[in-house]
Amino acid sequence: MRLRKFIAFVLVLAISVGIFACSKAQDSFVTSQAQTSATTAVTTSESQAETTLEATSTPTPIPTINPEYIGLSAEEICDLLTIEEKAAQMVQGAIYNLNRFDMAEVCYGSVLSTNGNWPANTCEQWNNIIRRYQAAALSTSTGIPFVYGNDSVHGVNTTTGCVIFPHNINVGAANNEELTYEMGVAVGSDVLHTQMIWNFAPCIAVSNDPRWGRTYECFSSDIEIVTNLGLALNNGMMSEGVITCPKHFFCDGYAAYGTGEDSGGVDRIIDRGDAIVSDDVIQANLDMYQQFIDAGAQTIMISHTALNGVKMHEYAEYIMMLKDEMGFTGFIVSDWDSLENCSGADLEENVILAVNAGIDMLMESSNYEECRQIIIEAVNDGRISMERIDDAVTRILRVKIDAGLFEDPYLENLNPTYEWYSTESQDIAREMAASSLVPIKDDIGLTIEEGSRVFVCGPASDDTGALCGGWTYTWEGSLDSNGLNWCPTGTSILTALENIAEEYNLTIVTDPEEISTCDLVLLCVGEITYAEWTGDTEDLSITGSHGIPGNLEAIELANESGLPTITLITSGRNVIISEYIDNWDSVIMCYWPGSEGGEAIASCLVGEHEYTGTLPMPFYESVEDIDNGIEWLPQGYSAVN
Ligand code: BGC
Numbered sequence: 255m256r257l258r259k260f261i262a263f264v265l266v267l268a269i270s271v272g273i274f275a276c277s278k279a280q281d282s283f284v285t286s287q288a289q290t291s292a293t294t295a296v297t298t299s300e301s302q303a304e305t306t307l308e309a310t311s312t313p314t315p316i317p318t319i320n321p322e323y324i325g326l327s328a329e330e331i332c333d334l335l336t337i338e339e340k341a342a343q344m345v346q347g348a349i350y351n352l353n354r355f356d357m358a359e360v361c362y363g364s365v366l367s368t369n370g371n372w373p374a375n376t377c378e379q380w381n382n383i384i385r386r387y388q389a390a391a392l393s394t395s396t397g398i399p400f401v402y403g404n405d406s407v408h409g410v411n412t413t414t415g416c417v418i419f420p421h422n423i424n425v426g427a428a429n430n431e432e433l434t435y436e437m438g439v440a441v442g443s444d445v446l447h448t449q450m451i452w453n454f455a456p457c458i459a460v461s462n463d464p465r466w467g468r469t470y471e472c473f474s475s476d477i478e479i480v481t482n483l484g485l486a487l488n489n490g491m492m493s494e495g496v497i498t499c500p501k502h503f504f505c506d507g508y509a510a511y512g513t514g515e516d517s518g519g520v521d522r523i524i525d526r527g528d529a530i531v532s533d534d535v536i537q538a539n540l541d542m543y544q545q546f547i548d549a550g551a552q553t554i555m556i557s558h559t560a561l562n563g564v565k566m567h568e569y570a571e572y573i574m575m576l577k578d579e580m581g582f583t584g585f586i587v588s589d590w591d592s593l594e595n596c597s598g599a600d601l602e603e604n605v606i607l608a609v610n611a612g613i614d615m616l617m618e619s620s621n622y623e624e625c626r627q628i629i630i631e632a633v634n635d636g637r638i639s640m641e642r643i644d645d646a647v648t649r650i651l652r653v654k655i656d657a658g659l660f661e662d663p664y665l666e667n668l669n670p671t672y673e674w675y676s677t678e679s680q681d682i683a684r685e686m687a688a689s690s691l692v693p694i695k696d697d698i699g700l701t702i703e704e705g706s707r708v709f710v711c712g713p714a715s716d717d718t719g720a721l722c723g724g725w726t727y728t729w730e731g732s733l734d735s736n737g738l739n740w741c742p743t744g745t746s747i748l749t750a751l752e753n754i755a756e757e758y759n760l761t762i763v764t765d766p767e768e769i770s771t772c773d774l775v776l777l778c779v780g781e782i783t784y785a786e787w788t789g790d791t792e793d794l795s796i797t798g799s800h801g802i803p804g805n806l807e808a809i810e811l812a813n814e815s816g817l818p819t820i821t822l823i824t825s826g827r828n829v830i831i832s833e834y835i836d837n838w839d840s841v842i843m844c845y846w847p848g849s850e851g852g853e854a855i856a857s858c859l860v861g862e863h864e865y866t867g868t869l870p871m872p873f874y875e876s877v878e879d880i881d882n883g884i885e886w887l888p889q890g891y892s893a894v895n
Contacts, residue, residue, distance in 0.1 A: 319660055346618070413448050421723055422470065433689065494671060498552065514787065555586075569608040585653055586614045588615070593605060711776070713775060715748045719734045726740065754851075776820050780844075792852075794830040819840075832886075
């Protein structure tokens with residue numbers, strides 16, 4: 255122990271000239287999820303200048319792993335830690351609250367990223383930030399590497415200059431396991447480049463109600479498809495060495511309409527609600543998680559929802575089942591600030607409930623230190639057993655050891671399959687996007703004849719943000735029409751068509767004055783972008799609460815022209831279009847196909863790529879039909895297959 259303290263002292267001394275001489279400004283500059291509720295909210299990242307400036311200022315000598323740990327097992331390392339150190343491993347604060355100076359004082363187990371800034375950090379900036387947090391963690395007397403967690407849910411979507419892959423709903427529409435695995439490798443490869451090696455993905459929620467704002471995070475309404483595609487994505491990412499995190503355990507997607515959680519001043523419609531389900535549904539969902547455990551997933555995130563009235567974060571029976579009966583050897587993480595909504599009277603009671611229920615790491619964006627203190631006190635007065643703590647810490651350490659963090663804490667020896675922003679990754683994303691387009695009406699064909707004059711209109715036609723949806727740079731994403739070209743690596747539908755117009759002898763027209771000179775209208779309508787409960791709605795109409803302003807005007811313009819119309823819909827779900835569809839000749843669901851989506855759509859429209867997508871979930875004609883279970887088009891439908 256004395257040797258340990260001495261080494262720690264030397265290390266702290268050595269880096270004090272390095273890290274602490276750096277600017278006192280925080281690394282933490284992303285705004286919290288709660289703060290980003292306006293889709294238009296864009297903040298300039300103050301510390302981007304700081305991170306760029308300090309790109310070469312990693313302290314020398316660089317702090318390293320406490321040598322006492324070398325060659326030890328997770329259990330043996332855990333035995334060397336004090337309760338204060340153990341409790342620190344069990345909490346995860348958010349980057350906008352927990353800065354590297356905090357990390358240099360207490361060796362916390364993890365830091366959580368979030369989407370909150372545009373422009374987002376570049377890959378190099380993320381590397382610098384993570385390296386400096388690591389230096390701070392290793393400078394402590396504990397000297398255990400921290401792990402950085404991020405929502406790379408469709409590509410490393412918190413990073414400027416990345417490929418934005420199609421959302422899960424598109425992956426479900428493509429329903430191609432091989433391609434999904436390849437996408438997993440490409441996303442995993444980008445994850446390694448950024449060094450945010452713990453990915454809170456895949457989301458394996460099962461879609462049951464399109465009024466839920468997280469529908470687009472689901473692959474399908476069919477649990478078998480969710481399982482197969484989720485596994486393919488998970489395995490592809492794991493093959494790169496990414497720590498994956500199937501979420502949210504469990505029965506996510508089944509929350510009943512109207513049961514949404516009322517917390518933090520937000521009265522939600524569905525999100526975080528109560529999954530009122532039968533034993534069969536419970537079993538099917540457990541079986542799905544079993545397959546992810548068998549595949550070697552190392553972390554699992556608990557759901558914000560309740561299951562038959564019990565908040566999942568305190569549902570010991572099922573959380574412990576993962577460990578005791580299902581063979582899960584990794585660690586379990588709570589969801590963002592979710593402890594606050596458990597049944598305890600206050601945070602203290604909720605922390606104790608959650609830890610005793612079997613949760614190993616607490617994702618508490620701002621209360622991480624308070625949670626650590628609560629854990630320490632609860633162990634000291636016997637409300638949490640030391641055995642439970644040792645189980646949690648051993649699991650966390652095991653995952654870190656397996657991820658190579660003890661051998662290579664600065665992640666210098668990662669070996670991503672693809673280069674950053676590689677052509678291969680773009681090709682995979684484009685192929686996934688093209689394969690995910692679903693024709694739902696086909697009266698005049700789905701391709702544009704060579705030589706046509708095409709009138710392109712609608713608010714989704716020239717908007718890269720409308721192709722990417724939520725969780726794109728910021729939590730909710732944004733439309734270009736809010737003032738910024740939201741996805742600079744992306745190509746809008748209009749631009750993609752213009753780029754190939756000459757090759758296919760097309761004339762692209764956008765001036766309404768010239769509409770009468772055209773052969774065809776390409777009407778591009780869609781949804782605004784949103785995340786989690788901000789996407790909950792009781793009004794699914796394409797011209798309703800979540801339709802892009804301007805949809806109606808474009809629809810009317812197309813109608814008035816009397817021209818044949820192909821309608822493209824960019825959205826996070828099957829929206830309600832029954833009022834309008836009779837006036838449209840062909841209709842293609844595009845969902846949120848990502849940065850390569852514009853080119854993918856253009857390639858299908860000119861016949862370069864076939865339409866192979868099928869509906870990932872049912873389509874309804876009205877919201878009443880959702881409640882009555884009356885489907886207009888079933889999951890698996892395509893107008894051309
Ligand atoms: C979401 C998770 C996400 C976490 C961290 C939560 O609100 O439910 O899916 O991983 O935030 O951003």
